[in-house]
Amino acid sequence: MTTKNNYPSGTSGATSRIHQAQKPPRARLRLLPYALALPIILYELALVVYPIAQGIYGSFQQIELAANSPPTWVGLKNYQRMFSDPDFWKVMQTTLIFTGLVIIVAIGVGLATALLFNRPFRFRPLARAMLMLPWAFPEVPVVMIFVWILSPQFGVVNLLVRWIPGVTTNPQWLQVPVLAMGWVVLIASWKAFPFYSLVILAALQSVPQEIYEAAKVDGANSLQLFWRITVPSIRTTLELLVVLASIFSFKQFTIIYLMTGGGPSGATETIVMRIFNTAFRFYDYSYATALGVAGFVVSLVIAFFFIILQSRRAQENS
Amino acid sequence: MTNMAVSPGATPKKSKVGQTLSTIVLYVTVSVVSVMTVFPIYWMLVSTFQPSKYTLHYPPPLIPKEITFYQFSELFANHPVALWLRNSFLIAMMAMLLCTALTVLGAYTLSSLRWKGRTTFGLFLLVTQMLPEILILIPLYKIYQQLNMLDSLPALSLVDTAFALPICIWILKGVFDTVPTEVLDAAVVDGCTELSVLWHIVLPLSTPGLVAVAVVSFFSAWNEFLFAVIMLTSAEFQPASVGLTTLKATGFTPVEQYMAAGLIFSILPVLFYLIMQRYIISGLTAGAVKG
Structure with a gap:
């Protein structure tokens, strides 16, 4: 949150003078920002905050979504069920593995490509534009592409793995738990890494060139340059990206x-998937809202980290 | 721009051979990375334009043997693709108009006006943006059900707007921030009110930002899948993002039509996201990165 613009705080001479001269109704002036923000706050309250509050409230009830029977208050029953459900802990573990792997792969590849594309070569603008393509693609067609590429019958990826000695048949890519998780991670990372790459590239380009020159004169080798100059100067960006990722x-x-x-058999079932399946496949609305509250707590914790990093970064910038 | 550790030719000690070698390594690496990144999209294009008698063959040829265009007309003849696209367009259009209007207000209070709740307002938007959609979906489904708002395109676009609004406000706030303070002060000297400063000075100077906001709000509603698949139940309201997945489910759609459908759906969002990427990225990071 930059505080670049201080109009109409009255700090600039011209502004305050003119305000005095014209004597605008001060109450209206002070109300204007609130009046402009109000529609947005009301909008988000109605469509985001109120449903979440409803969800939290609903997690203490037993509600039948299909039937029109009135909800009954069950207290902590849904939560007791959640914490004693071994599936819940398995889902949390899967969520952690999926999220962790995507962070590592997407930011790792993002960093590697940013370092690579920061060096000058011919056709660089073209190559950079091509690199952004996966990010710009909508998710549904991305899935369509990969379902086709991974088809055990005709999938083109099989050409590649058949080179590996010992592989004589096309694998059932999405039927084997480990492979399915691997592919879901890869696809999510493929779609996400260009964004991280571009942000890291912007950070790399803001590192003053003179520091590198000076270090080279002092006899630093390329590994030292990377660990002593590049990494520290993009560290805040990387932290921010890890939280965003x-x-x-x-x-x-x-x-x-x-x-x-x-x-297959729950191998890629993250908490978000679990909530969806519980609500819309098993129609277990009450239990789904309890799972939703668990998901809400997790995302609030991550959001909290983001806000801390964000404000620290804003302070560094100013 | 020459940066990084091992930039070729940076050290005078290096021999000419070593230089050429590292240049070759650089170009090979760049090519490999680019090919790996773009290959799935290349394969989508190949599978779209090549008749399936070649594609449905193992091993498939990596370079298309023949190119046809009949699949597009067949796709539209065999599936309600036109209806899907129309629905997507309507949802996206409504979301765009509503979102852009609200964004202008939000970005102006966040950028140019000084008030007590400003930081809190910004944080509120940030947190809203970070919540998984699924958390809102279940209770909202119940609320919509009670209000009889399920299976309605405008009602869906309301939800899409709620999720696009925070990032749009951050995008436009970043653009509003670049309008020089002196310009604003000068306008006030000339007797402008805050609102006329916004209307007559800030907005005309921020046209690219407004375009970016329109693009993001339009295409996030266009691409949206989760709310659409749950909230729209009847076939006549199905948007393209949901319709495409039914093509997969039937399994009878020839590959080239299936891929052509994906291509038609993607072409506009890809184009506009690439053009507007600088703004979108600054919005996604809430102004932390200018892109």
């Missing part, structure tokens, strides 16, 4: 849902 991959629904639906 955890938010984005924690939220991930469409790719997992359309690739595996959480399967």
Whole structure:
């Protein structure tokens, strides 16, 4: 949150003078920002905050979504069920593995490509534009592409793995738990890494060139340059991206849902998938809201980290 | 721009051979990375334009043997693709108009006006943006059900707007921030009110930002899948993002039509996201990165 613009705080001479001269109704002036923000706050309250409050309230009840019977108050029953449900802990573990792997792969590849594309070569603008393509693609067609590429019958990826000695048949890519998780991670990372790459590239380009020159004169080798100059100067950016990546991959629904639906046998069922399946496949509305509250707590924690990093960064910039 | 550790030719000690070698390594690496990144999209294009008698064959040819265009007309003849696209367009259009209008107000209070709740307002938007959609979906489904708002395109676009609004406000706030304070002060000297400063000075100077906001709000509603698949139940209201997945489910759609449908759906969002990427990225990071 930069505080670049201080109009109409009255700090600039011209502004305050003119305000005195014209004597605008001060109450109206002070009300204007609130009047402009109000529609947005009301909008988000109605469509985001109120449903969440409803969800929290609903998690203490037993509600039948299909039937029109009135909800009954059950207290902590849904939560007791959740914490004693071994599946819940398995889902949390899967969420952690998926989120963690996407963070590592997407930011790792993002960093590597940013370092690579920061060096001058011919056709660089073209190569950079091509690199952004996966990010610009909508999720549904991305899934369509990969379902086709991974088809055990005709999938083009089989050309590649058949080179590996010992592989004589096309694998059932999405039927084997480890492979399914691997592919979901890869696809989510493929879609996300260009964004991280571009942000890291922007950070790399803001590192003053003179520091590198000076270090080279002092006899630093390339590894030292990387660890002593590059890494420290993009550290805040990387931290910010790790938090952003955890938010984005924690939220991930469409790719997992359309690739595996959480399967095979729950291998790719993250908490978001679990909430969806509980509510819309098993119609267990009450339990789904309790799971939703658990998901809400996790995303609030991540959001909290983001805000801390964000404000620290804003302070550094100013 | 020459940066990084091992930039070729940076050290005078290096021999000419070593230089050429590292240049070759650089170009090979760049090519491999680019090919790996773009290959799935290339394969989508190949599978769209090549008749399936070649694609449905193992091993498939990596370079298309024949190119046809009949699949597009067949796709539209065999599936209600036109209806899907129309629905997507309507949802996206409504979301765009509503979102852009609200964004202008939000970005102006966040950028140019000084008030007590400003930081809190910004944080409120940030947190809203970070919540998984699924958390809102279940209770909202119940609320919509009670209000009889399920299976309605405008009602869906309301939800899409709620999720696009925070990032749009951050995008436009970043653009409003670049309008020089002196310009605003000069306008006030000339007797402008805050609102006329916004209307006559800030907005005309922020056209690219407004375009970016329109693009993001339009295409986030266009691409949206989760709310659409749950909230719209009847076939006549199905948007393209949901319709495409039914093509997959039937399994009878020839590959080239299936891929053509994906291509038609993607072409506009890809184009506009690439053009507007600088703004979108600054919005996604809430102004922390200018992109």
